[in-house]
Amino acid sequence: MAEMSEEFDEEFDEEFGWHPLGEPEGRGWPMPQTLRMTDRLPARARRLVPEPVWELSRHSAGLYHRFRTDAAEIAARWTVNLEPVALGHMPASSCSGLDLYAADDRGRLRWAAVGAPTGIGTTTARLLTGIRPADSGLREYRLYLPLHNQVDDVAIGVPPGARLEIVDHDPTPPVLYYGTSIVHGIAASRCGMAMPAQLGRILGRPVIGLGFSGNARMEVELAALYAELDVAAYLIDCLPNMTAEQVADRAEPFIRRLRQDRPTTPILLIEDRTMTDAWIREGVDQGHAERRAALRRAYQRLVGSGDTNLHYLAATGLLGADDEGTVDGSHPTDLGFTRMVTHLVPACQKLVGPAGGQVG
Incomplete structure (x- = not known):
């Protein structure tokens, strides 16, 4: 765990020069359309969507910064606004923390460090020390933001004399991933283990993660x-x-509304993962079957009406076959998320082309 300091103490300010990171990647609507730099929906959505969706859209889930530096040591400073900073099935490292990945000398993004707060307010953390010099001089990093909190004032600290460059936002057309708490990242152990983050690294393109815990009910708005x-x-x-x-x-009106403005963009409908306690609980399998049948009927009607770029992914294999992929029967652990992403990747690649990134 990174070394933490709850205040802007003199030690950190003497050891590091601080670089604000500005607007993160992974959003669909930039400033000034949003109220804060880490909101996931535009400000006008507040009057259009259910209140819980609006509040959850202010979580920084799936957002990240990219930068390059030759620093031998990296610190971070960030402010979270909501309590609690951890949940019963989700640690502070993912709920309210930062997750740092670094490119190796082959360009592969690999996990490097994590930081977590102990309470709301500003945290200063020494994330990584003793960094090996990169062959190219400047090593690229990706810093994932909290999954279940609001975050402001994200800055990276490097020692005096070290170079730091903010990487321009990736212009590659993104994938938009809309879903429930599972897409939101509940209950990953680190921010970079959430499905939008994993998919983005593998597909080599931005993924706009629009997961809303307890919600995502296909509102046409x-x-x-x-x-x-x-x-x-x-x-x-x-x-x-x-x-x-x-x-x-709702499924058919939702897709038809997308098609009104995006007549040819690929759309993938994904069945719900099978809850890992379905084998022992009455009625769970029946609920899965009824929801999936309703979605497949909507899919068949839409394809029958001429939609040639609508696709369907069945639930078989999403979480594996050993019932070990969740924390509570529903929400994936890191193992469950990795299994789901592995299952999703071939379907996504059929829609957007070969991977430009890498597994891991």
Whole structure:
């Protein structure tokens, strides 16, 4: 664990020069459309979407910064605004912390360090020390932001004399991934283990993670917002929080609203993962079957009406076959997230082309 300091103490200010990181990547709407740099929906969404969705959209889940530096030591400073900073099934490192990846000399992004706060407010952390020099001089880093908190004033500290460059935002068309708490990142151990983060590294392109814990019920207002964005593909993964009746009522209007503005963009409909305690609990399998049947009927109607770029991914294999991929039967652990991403990648590559990134 990184060395922490809860205040702007003199030791850190003497040892490091601080570089504000500005607007993160992984968002669809930049400033000034959003109220803060780490909001995931535009300000006008507040009057359009359910209040819980709006509040959750202010979490920085899936957002990240990229920078290059030749520093032998890296610190970070960030401010989180919401309590609690950890959940019963989610540590502070993912709920409210930072997760640092670094490129090796082959360009492969690999995990490097994590930082976590002990409470709300500003945390200063010495993330990584004794860094080996990169062959190219400047090593590229990716810093993932908290999954279940609001964050402000993210800055990187490097020793005096070290170079630091903010990397321009990737212009590659992003994938938009809309879903529930599972897409939100509950209950990853680190921010970089959430599915949008893993997919982004593997696909080699930005992934806009629009996961909303306890929500994502295919409100048509959200489809209208998402249709504003010029993306490479839409991934729709909403079944875990919907009833079969909601799927029957909402899935087709949601997709048709996307198609109104994005007639040819690939759309992948994803079935809900099978809960790992379904084998022992009455009615769970039936609920899965009813929701999936409703989604497949909507898919078949839309394809039958002429939608040639609508795709479907069945739940088989999403979490593996050993019931070991979740923390509570529903929310994946890091193991579960990695299994789901491994299952998703071939389907995504069919939509957006070969991977430009790498597994891991």
